[in-house]
Structure formats: structure tokens, C-alpha cells
Amino acid sequence: MATIDDVAKLAGVSKGTVSSVFSKKRPISQLVTARVLEAAKELGYFPNHVARSLAIKKTLIAGLKMPISTDGGMSAFETQMMGGVIQTCTKHGYRVLLDTLPEHDDPTQFSIDPVDGVIMLNPRQNDPRIERYGQMAIPLVLVGRPDPMDEAVCFVDNNNKEVGLQVGDYLLGIGHRSILFLNASSDMTVAFDRQSGLAQAYERHGIPFGEAIVLNFSRKKHKNMANYGYAALLETYGKRPFSAVIADTDRVALGVLRAARELGIAVPDRLSLVALSNDATLAQETTPKLTTVELSAELLGAEAAHILIDKMNNIEGVHQRIVDAKLVIRESCKPLA
Amino acid sequence: MATIDDVAKLAGVSKGTVSSVFSKKRPISQLVTARVLEAAKELGYFPNHVARSLAIKKTLIAGLKMPISTDGGMSAFETQMMGGVIQTCTKHGYRVLLDTLPEHDDPTQFSIDPVDGVIMLNPRQNDPRIERYGQMAIPLVLVGRPDPMDEAVCFVDNNNKEVGLQVGDYLLGIGHRSILFLNASSDMTVAFDRQSGLAQAYERHGIPFGEAIVLNFSRKKHKNMANYGYAALLETYGKRPFSAVIADTDRVALGVLRAARELGIAVPDRLSLVALSNDATLAQETTPKLTTVELSAELLGAEAAHILIDKMNNIEGVHQRIVDAKLVIRESCKPLA
DNA sequence: CTGAAAGCGCTTACAG
DNA sequence: CTGAAAGCGCTTACAG
Incomplete structure (x- = not known):
């Protein structure tokens, strides 16, 4: 050259x-x-971009750390939030360098990535990487709140407790008491936050939370999200009473729907269903159309990118953002007679 | 630092x-x-990664050029193929730098990306970038064949003509004559290749291709894939006769399914449906389960990455690969009485 | 408007 | 096993 x-x-x-x-x-x-x-x-x-980067001490690249499992799948939520990141970065002249977990734990192997800042999805509990980026003086924005909560770190998140509360309030308000909650994997902050919101809804309605049945997704037990919903309904139905299901994602809801058809349970007549959804177009193609919670994954990604870009350019400002999820009522729920 | x-x-x-x-x-x-x-x-x-890259003249980064529309969406095919690329690159010690079209056309603005090679999805007709990467001496692998065909460039692709032929052969073989083909956007090589395969199936069965109705997706007319299927069925049904539908993707099939329900057309009893699918788990959650074509998007991505890694390391070998799609028969088709 | 030279933070023959 | 020095290909004060 x-x-x-x-x-x-x-x-x-x-x-x-x-x-x-x-x-x-x-x-x-x-x-x-x-x-x-x-x-x-x-x-x-x-x-030569590399030589230029070295000279100006900037790469104009944002890192995006995704917790992609080795089996390769990416959920609609991840895809959409990535779309938001890419779009916003591109618009502002940044490229996106993709990375997947896990990083090797050999400290000798670390190097400062060729990035000006990093967006990290679903930080783990006490994630050591948060501190490391601090040391490296690399701007960092999380998608999903830090655990434990730390006001000093930048992040965007849904109001997940509110999500649980709102959905619970809706279902209990139309007469349901016993709800099957097909929650996310138990080590995720979303799962914790949503469940505590649901518990609060029960409290508000004066119903013991024991009436609810909470299950968690487990990578070991379930081969995918749809399968989780399918198996959970088959295994639980009849053994314990419930008249409504909250499904973690719409893929889970799809599985529930299929199991319900096989069991001959009419939705929503005999069973109500709401999906804490991540795919708005999909929810409209089912029969009945799914009542869902719009998480705005793309917006979450875009906000994270905006905050990161501000930080990379040393612009002061609010560096935390809660994106409100909202309940979208369609056809899959019915008052309990 | x-x-x-x-x-x-x-x-x-x-x-x-x-x-x-x-x-x-x-x-x-x-x-x-x-x-x-x-x-x-x-x-x-x-x-410092950048300084190291300059010294060794390698970045250990692979570029991935995606034709992501500004509205941000990414199809399941794109997502899965990206997953394949990322996984394979990660396994071999490469990172992935994501890029979306369009590049600006100011030649002054080009720079050599900080990458050792590039994977490019859906090259356009006479794509000028192909030559440019040649000039820059940057290894390039396409996903989707070059148009016009050029044996000198590396690519991976499905055997799309065979896909059209196989699906046509299947439907015509069980007695259908008139097929509604909801094809991809007309400027894509996949659309051309699949259609010519379908035409060949008609020829083989001694039926004039005029019996088929071919429509194309258009970004202007249809707001998304599901909507394309939905609208196409509503608009076409009754006006022109057909007993089977080939849907470009399973999202399109979802729309067809919904329209059929609204029109009171039983699938597969009165209408057969096959999806040139990109989401195997989704196809199993519908009623009836969809007969689809497995495109192996993830494998396509993985193969592209493998070829690129070979090239980046100057390893000789076959640098073209056709991934065979195969028909997966489930429940959405029935012989025409 | 243009040039000469130092510097960005590494790697790598070469020499010992 | 270790050091001194040139080099990777740019940018940027400084000087004119």
C-alpha cells in the first residue's frame, strides 16, 4: 500500500x-x-485509519459488548437495541466494534481496545469490567442497571419494577388472582425488578403474593424461549391453579399459545396472556393479538449511544436514563368472570 | 494512560x-x-491496541458491511448470519467492526478501515466497493453472489435457483398449478435466482409459467414483511386464482396466515403455504406449523468468516461456497384434490 | 499557504 | 535473556 x-x-x-x-x-x-x-x-x-488513530488518540469507534451465548442466538431485544446503537453511532460518525463475552481472565491478555468508549449490555453482578474501564479511563455506558446499583455509573434501563407493577395491576384489576409469571433467568436484574413490581401489585390489591406462581428461565432446562413457554404451561397447568400468564418475551408467549392450543384452552376466554414483549410486529401476527409491554429496545440502544457520544466528547449532562415501558392492550386478556 | x-x-x-x-x-x-x-x-x-496494530500491520479485526436501512430493522436472516460471523471470528481471535451503508461518495473521505479483511452482505449490482477493496488489497468475502457473476471474487451463497426449483417442484408435484409467489425485492439476486428456479419447475411439469403470479416486495409499498404478506393475500385473493403461496420469509408467511384467517381460508385445507424461511423456531410456533426452506443463515455467516480468515492468513483453498438450502416439510401444505 | 521535525505507543531485527 | 534504535503511517505545533 x-x-x-x-x-x-x-x-x-x-x-x-x-x-x-x-x-x-x-x-x-x-x-x-x-x-x-x-x-x-x-x-x-x-x-491509514490506524496510523491516524494513533496520532490523534481517537479511533471514532464505539465498542459494544454483548453477552452472546456460544450457541449464537441473539434475541429480538438484543437485535433491536443493537440497531439503535448502530444507527445513532453511524449518524454521529462513529463505527461500532462488536464484542461478545466472555473475556478471557488472563490479565496479561487485556489491551486497550481500539475504541473511544464502550456500551455494555446486561452487566453481571459486581461486574469487574466496570472498574477496569474506569482504570483505563474509557467512557462506559451500561444497558441495564449496575448491580449493585451505583449512581456513579452511566446507564440506560427500562423501569422494570414499574413494568411488573403495571402488568400485575392490570391483571389483578380485571379480577385475576392467580398468575403464572414466566420470568427471565433469575440472575438478571430485570427478573428481580419485575418480580418485585409484581409483588407490589399484589400487595396493593390486598392479595398475598403466594397466589402467584413465579418460574424462571434456565438455559440448562429450556432449549429456547418458545420452548420455555410451551413446557412451562404443559407442566404447570392442572397442577396449580392460574387464570393468567405473564410471559417474559413474546417468544415465550408463542410457546404458551401453542401449548394452550394443544391443551384446548382458549385464549383469552379461559386464560389471559400478556407478554413483556420485545417484538411489536410479531405480537400483531398471532391470534389473538398479544397484549404486550413495549420495551423500546431500539430507543434504549439509541439513548445509550447518545450518552456515550456525549461522554466521549466530554459533554456534561444527565448520564442516566430510564426508558418507560408501556402496556399495549390488544386481545389476549379478558376479565375473570 | x-x-x-x-x-x-x-x-x-x-x-x-x-x-x-x-x-x-x-x-x-x-x-x-x-x-x-x-x-x-x-x-x-x-x-495500546492501536499502537500495536500500527507496528505489526494487523488489527485482528474483520469488517462486516451490512445494508441496514435507516429505519434500523434487521431481519432474522441478517441477525443469524451476523451471529455466525461473530462466533467464528471470535473463535479465531478476530473482532468484528460493524458498518452500515451507505458510504459517502466523497473519495476524499475514504480511508483504510482498521480491519484486516471485510465481509459484505448483499452486494449491489456492479458494486464499486468490490474493486476498491481490491485496490486497497483488503481481503473480501461476499455473502450473496456478485452481480454480474465473477468467479474471481470470494463469496458464499445459497443455491437460490435450486430453492425455487425445489419448492416449485414440490407444490406442482402435489397437484398445484397456480402459485402466488411473494418474492423478495426485485433488485436482489436472490429474487432473480429463485424466480428462475420456479420457472424451471413449471417447465419441467409442462405447465406454462404464466399460471404463477409473482409479486415483489417493495420498501415503498409495504411497511414490513408481515404486512407485505397480509396485504398481498387480501389484494390478490379472489381476483386471480391460486391454491398455494410461496412466501419470501416466515414473517411474510405470518402475514399471509393472518389474512387467511380473516378471510376464512383454511390453511392448508384450502390454501397451501411454504415459507422461504429464515427463522426455524418461529415456523414451529404457528398453527399449522410452517413448511419452510432452511437457509442456514448462521452457517452462511460462519462460512464467510472461515473463508475470510483463510484469506487474511494467506491460506490457499476454495474460496467460494454454496450452502444448500433444504425443504423442511411440516404442516402447511396439502395436495390439491 | 507550506515545510521540517517531533511525537503518538508499540514491535522487531540486530547485537550482545 | 535483555537493550538500543529504527520503523509502522499518520498529525500538529512551530516557523516562515
């Missing part, structure tokens, strides 16, 4: 001048510009 | 030695290693 030196030589100018022609950081005369551009074209020269 | 110089000074060694401790490229005594590591820890030193 031709370098800036080659071009400078061929055009008969200094490399500072060539640099300026491409970066436009200082004015270069038309004549010289033309000569440089021609030389560049002749040599097939393109500026 | 501390640099290698700081560490060298504090540990009382040369920076070459510090470098070797971290890279392990030449042996360093235990004693010195310990001293260096301690100094590094004290200073909070982490090697």
Missing part, C-alpha cells in the same frame, strides 16, 4: 501538506490540492 | 522487554517478568 510519504514525494510536497489535503484541517491551495489528489489516485493511496 | 515507556522506567528495563512480557514473543526471565507485571499493575498499564 502506498503511504503518505509516497504521495508527498510524487506530488513534490511535504507529507504535512498531503495530510492537510485529506483532513482539510488547514487550507491548501487549489493547485497543490489537485496535484496531491492526482498523485494519490495514481498510487491508489488511502489514508 | 500509562505507556510502555512508563512501565519500562519504573521496572528498570527496556521497553522491548516490557513488550515481550506482554506479547510473550520472546522469553523473559521470571524475575524480570514479575517486576514488569508489578510495575504495570501499579501504573494501571494496558497495552
Whole structure:
């Protein structure tokens, strides 16, 4: 590959001048510009991003850390939130470097990534990476709250407790008492927050939370989300009473729907169903259409990117953001007679 | 941030030695290693990826160019194929830098990305980028065949003509004559290839291809894939006769299914449906379960990554790969009485 | 408007 | 096993 030196030589100018022609950081005369551009074209020269990054100490790349399981799948939530990140970064001139867990734990292997900042999805409990980015002085924004909560770190999250409360309030309000809650994996803050919201709804309605049945997704037990919903309904139905189901995602709801059809349970006539959803278009293609909670994954990603971009440019401001999820009532719930 | 110089000074060694401790490229005594590591820890030193990349002329990053529309959505196919790329790259020590179209067309703005190679999804007709990567001497692998076909470029693709042929053969073989083909957008090579395969099936069965009705997805007309299927069925049914539908993706099939329910058309009794699918789990959650074509998007991505990794390491070998799609028969088709 | 030179933080022959 | 020095390909004050 031709370098800036080659071009400078061929055009008969200094490399500072060539640099300026491409970066436009200082004015270069038309004549010289033309000569440089021609030389560049002749040599097939393109500026080297890496060298430039080293010199200016910026890469214009944002890192995105996803907890992608080795089996490769990515949920609709992850996909959409990634879409939000990419779109916002692109709009502001940043690229996105994707990374998946787990990082090796050999401290010798760490290096400062070629990024100006990092967005990290679903931090673990006491995630050591949070502190490490601090040490490296790399701006960090979480998607999902830190656990334990730490006001000093930037993050975006849904109001998950509110989600649990709202859905519970809705179902209890139309007469249900016994609800099967197919919750997320128990080690996630979302699962904890939503369950405590649901408990609060029960309390508010003066019903013991013991009336609810809470299950958790487990990667070991369930081969995928739809399967989780399907199996959970088959295993629980008849053994314990419930008249409504809250499904963690719409894939889970799809499984519930299929199991209900096989069991001959009409939804919503004999069983109400709400999905803490992540795929608005999918929810409208089922029969009945699903009552869901709009999590706004894409917005979450976009907000995270905005905050990160501010931080990378040393712009002060609010560096935390709760995106309100809201209940979208469609056809899958009915008052309990 | 501390640099290698700081560490060298504090540990009382040369920076070459510090470098070797971290890279392990030449042996360093235990004693010195310990001293260096301690100094590094004290200073909070982490090697700088960018500087290293410049020195070794490698970034260990693969670029992934996705044609993501500005409205942000990513199809299941794209998601899965991305998953395949990421997984394979990660396994081989590469990171993935994501990029979306369109690139600006100001030649002054191009720079050599900080990548060792590029995977590009859905190249356009006569895509100028193909040549440009050639100039830059950056290894390139396409997902989707080049248009026009060019044996010199590396790519992975489904055997799309075969897909059309196989599905057509299946439907015509069980007695259908008139098929509604809800094809992809007309400017895509997949759409062209699949349609010509379907035409060949008609020919093979001695039925004029005019009996088929071919529609194309259009970003302007349809707000999403499910909507395309839904609207297409509503608009076409009754006006022109057909007893089977081939839907471009399972989202399209979902829309068809919903429209059929609304029209009171039983699937598969009165209408057969096959999806050129991209989401195997989804297809199993509908009623009836969808007969689909397994495109193996993830495998396609993984294969592209493998080829790219070979090229980046100058390994000779086959640099083209057709991934066979195969028909998975479930419950959504029935012989025409 | 342009040039000469130092610097960004690493790696790697070369020498010992 | 370790050091001194040149080099990777840019940018950027400083000087004119």
C-alpha cells in the first residue's frame, strides 16, 4: 500500500501538506490540492485509519459488548437495541466494534481496545469490567442497571419494577388472582425488578403474593424461549391453579399459545396472556393479538449511544436514563368472570 | 494512560522487554517478568491496541458491511448470519467492526478501515466497493453472489435457483398449478435466482409459467414483511386464482396466515403455504406449523468468516461456497384434490 | 499557504 | 535473556 510519504514525494510536497489535503484541517491551495489528489489516485493511496488513530488518540469507534451465548442466538431485544446503537453511532460518525463475552481472565491478555468508549449490555453482578474501564479511563455506558446499583455509573434501563407493577395491576384489576409469571433467568436484574413490581401489585390489591406462581428461565432446562413457554404451561397447568400468564418475551408467549392450543384452552376466554414483549410486529401476527409491554429496545440502544457520544466528547449532562415501558392492550386478556 | 515507556522506567528495563512480557514473543526471565507485571499493575498499564496494530500491520479485526436501512430493522436472516460471523471470528481471535451503508461518495473521505479483511452482505449490482477493496488489497468475502457473476471474487451463497426449483417442484408435484409467489425485492439476486428456479419447475411439469403470479416486495409499498404478506393475500385473493403461496420469509408467511384467517381460508385445507424461511423456531410456533426452506443463515455467516480468515492468513483453498438450502416439510401444505 | 521535525505507543531485527 | 534504535503511517505545533 502506498503511504503518505509516497504521495508527498510524487506530488513534490511535504507529507504535512498531503495530510492537510485529506483532513482539510488547514487550507491548501487549489493547485497543490489537485496535484496531491492526482498523485494519490495514481498510487491508489488511502489514508491509514490506524496510523491516524494513533496520532490523534481517537479511533471514532464505539465498542459494544454483548453477552452472546456460544450457541449464537441473539434475541429480538438484543437485535433491536443493537440497531439503535448502530444507527445513532453511524449518524454521529462513529463505527461500532462488536464484542461478545466472555473475556478471557488472563490479565496479561487485556489491551486497550481500539475504541473511544464502550456500551455494555446486561452487566453481571459486581461486574469487574466496570472498574477496569474506569482504570483505563474509557467512557462506559451500561444497558441495564449496575448491580449493585451505583449512581456513579452511566446507564440506560427500562423501569422494570414499574413494568411488573403495571402488568400485575392490570391483571389483578380485571379480577385475576392467580398468575403464572414466566420470568427471565433469575440472575438478571430485570427478573428481580419485575418480580418485585409484581409483588407490589399484589400487595396493593390486598392479595398475598403466594397466589402467584413465579418460574424462571434456565438455559440448562429450556432449549429456547418458545420452548420455555410451551413446557412451562404443559407442566404447570392442572397442577396449580392460574387464570393468567405473564410471559417474559413474546417468544415465550408463542410457546404458551401453542401449548394452550394443544391443551384446548382458549385464549383469552379461559386464560389471559400478556407478554413483556420485545417484538411489536410479531405480537400483531398471532391470534389473538398479544397484549404486550413495549420495551423500546431500539430507543434504549439509541439513548445509550447518545450518552456515550456525549461522554466521549466530554459533554456534561444527565448520564442516566430510564426508558418507560408501556402496556399495549390488544386481545389476549379478558376479565375473570 | 500509562505507556510502555512508563512501565519500562519504573521496572528498570527496556521497553522491548516490557513488550515481550506482554506479547510473550520472546522469553523473559521470571524475575524480570514479575517486576514488569508489578510495575504495570501499579501504573494501571494496558497495552495500546492501536499502537500495536500500527507496528505489526494487523488489527485482528474483520469488517462486516451490512445494508441496514435507516429505519434500523434487521431481519432474522441478517441477525443469524451476523451471529455466525461473530462466533467464528471470535473463535479465531478476530473482532468484528460493524458498518452500515451507505458510504459517502466523497473519495476524499475514504480511508483504510482498521480491519484486516471485510465481509459484505448483499452486494449491489456492479458494486464499486468490490474493486476498491481490491485496490486497497483488503481481503473480501461476499455473502450473496456478485452481480454480474465473477468467479474471481470470494463469496458464499445459497443455491437460490435450486430453492425455487425445489419448492416449485414440490407444490406442482402435489397437484398445484397456480402459485402466488411473494418474492423478495426485485433488485436482489436472490429474487432473480429463485424466480428462475420456479420457472424451471413449471417447465419441467409442462405447465406454462404464466399460471404463477409473482409479486415483489417493495420498501415503498409495504411497511414490513408481515404486512407485505397480509396485504398481498387480501389484494390478490379472489381476483386471480391460486391454491398455494410461496412466501419470501416466515414473517411474510405470518402475514399471509393472518389474512387467511380473516378471510376464512383454511390453511392448508384450502390454501397451501411454504415459507422461504429464515427463522426455524418461529415456523414451529404457528398453527399449522410452517413448511419452510432452511437457509442456514448462521452457517452462511460462519462460512464467510472461515473463508475470510483463510484469506487474511494467506491460506490457499476454495474460496467460494454454496450452502444448500433444504425443504423442511411440516404442516402447511396439502395436495390439491 | 507550506515545510521540517517531533511525537503518538508499540514491535522487531540486530547485537550482545 | 535483555537493550538500543529504527520503523509502522499518520498529525500538529512551530516557523516562515
